[in-house]
Amino acid sequence: MDNISRRGLLTGAGAILAAGSLGAPTAVARPVRTDALTPTKRFKMSATTNEFFRSKPLWGPTVMQSFAFDTPNNRLFTGQLRSGTVENSGDLTLSQLSFSGTVLGHMYLTGFGHAVSIGAEAVGGTTYIWTETDADTTNGRGRQIARFPWQNGATLTKDSASLKKWKPVSNGSVFTPAVDQRYGRLGVRYSLSDGMHINVYSLAAARAGDFSTVLESFKQPALTAGVDFQGWTLYGSYAYFWEGEAYPGAPDETKANSKLWCYDINAGKIVDSFLTLAGKSLTYREAEGMAVYGSTDATARLYFGFASGVTGDRRANLFYRNDLV
Template identity: 45%
Template sequence: MRITSLLSVLGLIASAVAQLPETPRFDLTQPSYDLFRSKKLGGVTVQQSFTFDNVNRRLFVAQRRDGSDTKAGDLTISQLDFSGNLLGSMDLLGCGHGVNIAAQAVGDATYLWTETDTASSGYGQRLWRFEFVDGLTLDSAKDTDIERILPVADADRCTCTIDPVSNNLVVRYQRDSKQNIAVFDLDEATAGNFSTPLADFLIPDLNDLSNVFQGYTAYGNYIYFLLGESYDASSGVLNSQVVSLDLNTGKIAQGPVMTRAGSTLEFREPEGMAIYKTVAGEVRLFLGFASGKAGDRRCNLFYKNALVF
């Protein structure tokens, strides 16, 4: 997954509204632990992102649809159990790259927030929200009854994640070729109200080694980014990193820090981040990695759980 480098985002922080309660942050220097390794998805391509329905205890993984052109914006969303067993999948046509997806519980159902209306670049220009239904195919060109969502005016590219603990929708959007972050109350966003962001700022230069952005997630007043390349792209050099920013200031809190999670995996491309809170109340920062050979890529998930108070 390659998208506009964070190193190309220049300039000062545009704005940041300090409205988010202070919370602990993950210590990115602490070890990562396995959830599972080398699990099959609904397709055989590289995973792009993943998300948890924290209420119904479900896991979803996005990847490019098998046989689709890289710029067509066709995706497969797989549902896995927490042991990595495939439970079902659905396809999205003409929707985007799958940079980030988000899951929202609505009773016993799970609604997904994803990109849609792919541009010639292969990235989605809008968001949409729909119920996950195993075996269903949604086509952005035909399913026009599903509302298109533009959280920030004049944005020409956007993705999102949900902080399931703080109940916030966090949007990464592009405007004038620059990447920004905006935070909204999830209930307000679901109702279509994006008029009062809790934070809105330009992402600063993160000084990463790999120059490739691979996903993000948020917990409380911190947002986390995953950076890095596959071993194929880096000539076998491990360059995957994680970094945290304070959403109330827009400034780097920690990192970038090298992560060795899954370092022995074949291919090993960092792909996706998510937050999950266990039944016992432990909050976990998840990191995703693709592995395996071309034509048989596998899903791998790891997590960090050490918090700094």
């Protein structure tokens, strides 16, 4: 990201201050969880790094904030802040890319948020995108989540007819979604007065607007103090987190702080983490976005992204792990 720091707003004690500034009450909503998620395999954080593509311009071209795969239809989408808009407007650009990183299309989303995380869901040959929406102009973050069909070249506002939107947690703020396509779940990350939390729902129920049953609910664990949170995703009974900051200029791996984290939802604890030097030769190299591709363990890949390049010519870079344990 270029202009807005996520530090403090999204983790730790800073999240308390951010939530308070948004008017979140001091009482914390505690959704009732159902049975634990069926245990699954997890991605190994220290596994071999594979490069997907490097130094690809997006539509804009602004910094990639997040990305998502529509696995059944083999489609890739990225979320970005829209070029030329005012700070905290919540105006976004979505790009559709080929798997070689070529731009195939775009959409504009007016007043939606910051695109810390987006999701994609296949319904036949149509891709539905999940994002935040209804941006709070004091911080540029979404106050609800939304679902809508991909429409190349379209511009949506928070009141567009094709948009469905919800506030799953009544006293929450700073919402972002993540879609677990294989296991049919939707994750919703949100801020309360004591920090960031994540609820897990049935994807089928969520797309029908039913958030009454929470499959799991947990507070996001503490990650590295003073390092920006840059993305998250779900796969089975695990949540994954991504953090890191840009190099201050030319490549310098001694300043690298991009780290992958794996959280066991059922056990309620971090079970793996790894400081990665993937893309260490990139100029700027800011961790941005995380998503899973794959419909089986054999095809599953945990992707993590970096922004690179210079101001006015930012580029997207994707790497992945595919070892499950």
